Amino acid sequence: MDQFKIGRFIAARRKECGLTQRQLADALAISDKTVSKWETGRGLPDVALMLPLCEALGVTVNDLLAGQLVEPANYQQKAEENMMDLMRENQENKKRFILAAACTGVTVVAVCALVTIASVVELPTAARVAVLALAVATGAAGIGTAAALDAQAGCYECPSCGQLFVPALGEYVKGYHTLTRRRLTCPHCGKTGMCRRRITR
Numbered sequence: 001m002d003q004f005k006i007g008r009f010i011a012a013r014r015k016e017c018g019l020t021q022r023q024l025a026d027a028l029a030i031s032d033k034t035v036s037k038w039e040t041g042r043g044l045p046d047v048a049l050m051l052p053l054c055e056a057l058g059v060t061v062n063d064l065l066a067g068q069l070v071e072p073a074n075y076q077q078k079a080e081e082n083m084m085d086l087m088r089e090n091q092e093n094k095k096r097f098i099l100a101a102a103c104t105g106v107t108v109v110a111v112c113a114l115v116t117i118a119s120v121v122e123l124p125t126a127a128r129v130a131v132l133a134l135a136v137a138t139g140a141a142g143i144g145t146a147a148a149l150d151a152q153a154g155c156y157e158c159p160s161c162g163q164l165f166v167p168a169l170g171e172y173v174k175g176y177h178t179l180t181r182r183r184l185t186c187p188h189c190g191k192t193g194m195c196r197r198r199i200t201r
């Protein structure tokens with residue numbers, strides 16, 4: 001999926017239809033900020049919005065995902081390419097999600113082992129402090145890596161407007177979270193809430 005190409009295509013088609021960003025946004029009952037995000041390649045339309053968007057722009061979903069009007073002769077091939085792209089993206093997200101979970105598990109075991117060594121084994125104070133420092137460093141590195149992987153895996157759904165978005169890493173790390181939800185500010189409507197995690201688009 002070439003987000004930038006798709007964005008330029010949406011902008012071009014919208015102008016050809018004589019619509020402003022505001023008018024297109026109103027037709028889809030979303031904010032004009034969301035339309036601007038798509039057009040600048042900073043986000044893809046949610047699957048639920050694809051059909052109404054294509055209808056408004058007078059294109060097919062295949063055209064939209066390809067970021068261009070697909071020639072009838074190439075239609076089948078392009079549709080298959082688009083489908084494979086979507087599947088690959090979802091697969092990569094799942095892989096990152098599993099990797100993040102594995103990384104968290106290894107980190108917990110390593111930190112526990114180091115803390116156990118520091119508290120059980122007879123060591124000079126300096127060595128004990130060094131082992132504890134290593135435990136803290138391992139924990140921080142492991143959790144950082146897991147968070148970075150996890151943040152890239154899939155996206156979050158805003159409870160207010162239902163839009164999907166990928167949070168910035170900074171906001172992601174500091175956000176209060178449970179297993180399936182995370183407190184984030186939605187870039188589409190600006191509201192902060194417990195956003196549900198979605199692994200696939």
Ligand SMILES: [Zn+2]
Nearest residue numbers: 158161186189
């Ligand atoms: Zn929102």
